[in-house]
Amino acid sequence: MNFLSILKYSLILILVKTSVSIASTMYFGVENLAILSPSDLFIYQYIPLILVSLLVLSFYARTQSSRTLLHLLAVVSLSELFGFAVVSILMGELYVSPTWFIDLPIAALIIGLSAIIGSKIRALTKLPHNKPSNTDAASRTGS
Numbered sequence: 364m365n366f367l368s369i370l371k372y373s374l375i376l377i378l379v380k381t382s383v384s385i386a387s388t389m390y391f392g393v394e395n396l397a398i399l400s401p402s403d404l405f406i407y408q409y410i411p412l413i414l415v416s417l418l419v420l421s422f423y424a425r426t427q428s429s430r431t432l433l434h435l436l437a438v439v440s441l442s443e444l445f446g447f448a449v450v451s452i453l454m455g456e457l458y459v460s461p462t463w464f465i466d467l468p469i470a471a472l473i474i475g476l477s478a479i480i481g482s483k484i485r486a487l488t489k490l491p492h493n494k495p496s497n498t499d500a501a502s503r504t505g506s
Contacts, residue, residue: 369434372423373441379415387411416473424481435474
């Protein structure tokens with residue numbers, strides 16, 4: 364396992380998700396987010412986080428040719444553990460999100476979809492028409 368890349372992508376995931384959360388909170392306002400219906404909350408909070416998570420994790424999955432699911436699970440687990448620790452420190456107590464039963468299946472779905480998307484992108488970039496041929500290389504060198 365590539366622990367350095369797991370740490371790097373965990374930090375990227377944390378920063379991107381935090382940035383999106385801050386942006387949506389600033390845009391809608393804390394008071395407005397508190398009174399949203401569950402469906403609106405899902406649209407305004409969860410959908411943007413799901414999309415950026417898919418983007419970051421699919422890019423990471425594209426770079427992993429073996430044990431992709433294990434690497435993605437490690438990245439998501441490490442970023443969620445860090446988030447749990449930071450929120451608990453800020454709250455002054457161990458804080459478990461009341462929506463953990465929603466967050467867990469969503470995280471599993473994101474991991475699975477990211478692995479599929481990343482493998483498809485990796486396969487597309489390895490297609491023969493995407494690789495330069497020997498004649499192309501020869502023509503570029505002037506041979």
